[in-house]
Amino acid sequence: MLKNSKVNLLLVDHTKFDKAAFLKLFDRNDIDVLVTDKKPSGEWIERLKTDNVQLIY
Structure with a gap:
């Protein structure tokens, strides 16, 4: 499913x-x-930056 989506958004x-x-x-x-x-x-903020994950809080 992740591979077939255009944007993967995770709510945590x-x-x-x-x-x-x-x-x-x-x-x-x-x-x-x-x-x-x-x-x-x-x-965690640095980990996400390293992995090019946009963070919204």
Whole structure:
């Protein structure tokens, strides 16, 4: 599904950052836009910049 879409947008509330997940569905660089409810840590902001992910909070 991600490969066939023009824009991949991920909605994430702030409590999901820095949590381990049971499975991995995609890599950060598969996402074009990440929308969250609060500003993430500086480390996350840098990770997203490195992967060319637009951040909206």
